[in-house]
Amino acid sequence: xxxxxxxxxxxxxxxxxxxxxxxxxxxxxxxxxxxxxxxxxxxxxxxxxxxxxxxxxxxxxxxxxxxxxxxxxxxxxxxxxxxxxxxxxxxxxxxxxxxxxxxxxxxxxxxxxxxxxxxxxxxxxxxxxxxxxxxxxxxxxxxxxxxx
Numbered sequence: 770x771x772x773x774x775x776x777x778x779x780x781x782x783x784x785x786x787x788x789x790x791x792x793x794x795x796x797x798x799x800x801x802x803x804x805x806x807x808x809x810x811x812x813x814x815x816x817x818x819x820x821x822x823x824x825x826x827x828x829x830x831x832x833x834x835x836x837x838x839x840x841x842x843x844x845x846x847x848x849x850x851x852x853x854x855x856x857x858x859x860x861x862x863x864x865x866x867x868x869x870x871x872x873x874x875x876x877x878x879x880x881x882x883x884x885x886x887x888x889x890x891x892x893x894x895x896x897x898x899x900x901x902x903x904x905x906x907x908x909x910x911x912x913x914x915x916x917x
Contacts, residue, residue, distance in 0.1 A: 776850040778828055779835035787849020787857045791906050794847075794861050798901055805901040806868035808858040809913040810838065810875060813893045815854035822887055829886035834879055834894070841878035842871075857913075865900050872896040 774786040782790060791807065798805045812834055819827040831854065838856060842848055847859040858875065860868055876896055883889035897917030899909050 778831055779850050781835055781839075781856065782847060782849035784849065784851055787847060787851065787859065788906060790847040790849070791857070791859050791909070794859050795901055795904075795906055795909070797861070799903060803862045804864045805909075806860040806863040806865070806871075807899050807901075807909050807913045808860065808868065808872050808875065809851070809897045809899075809910070809917050810856040810858065810879075811895045811897075811917055812854040812879070813895055818890070818892075822890075826886050830884055830890070830892060833884050833886065834892065837878040837881075838875055841874045846871075857910075863900075865898075868898045868900060872898050 774783060775781065776783045781787070794805045797803075812830070815827065815830070818830050835850075835856070838848055838858070842858060845861060849857050851857045858871070860871055863871060876894055879892060879894045884892050895917055897913045897915065899912035899916055901909055
């Protein structure tokens with residue numbers, strides 16, 4: 770895993786790499802016309818984990834959340850750390866209904882079992898979804914953020 774393309778804490782694609790992947794999938798979608806959806810995942814309320822426990826506990830929550838997100842994504846989806854406690858999931862070939870179903874799988878994967886840091890800690894997430902309709906990556910990001 771290259772440090773230039775991956776987030777050192779979660780192992781996911783870093784911000785620049787996930788945005789590049791989004792651009793690639795959107796370009797492919799314009800040529801081939803399969804739908805591309807984007808999920809923006811935000812851990813709730815993450816700031817309180819760092820404030821109440823410690824930044825080390827926050828890092829452990831991020832690692833565990835990443836592992837749960839990875840376990841619930843399809844092999845050909847791309848997941849990246851967008852910033853802080855936000856993640857992006859690029860879903861090639863996903864229409865609105867499939868993206869909503871995938872978002873629910875991710876939400877359940879994060880919230881199903883308490884996180885073991887520093888003790889049993891319930892973590893949930895909010896997810897905004899947007900589907901490409903031949904828009905620029907920035908517009909799709911804005912749509913997902915607004916949906917969040």
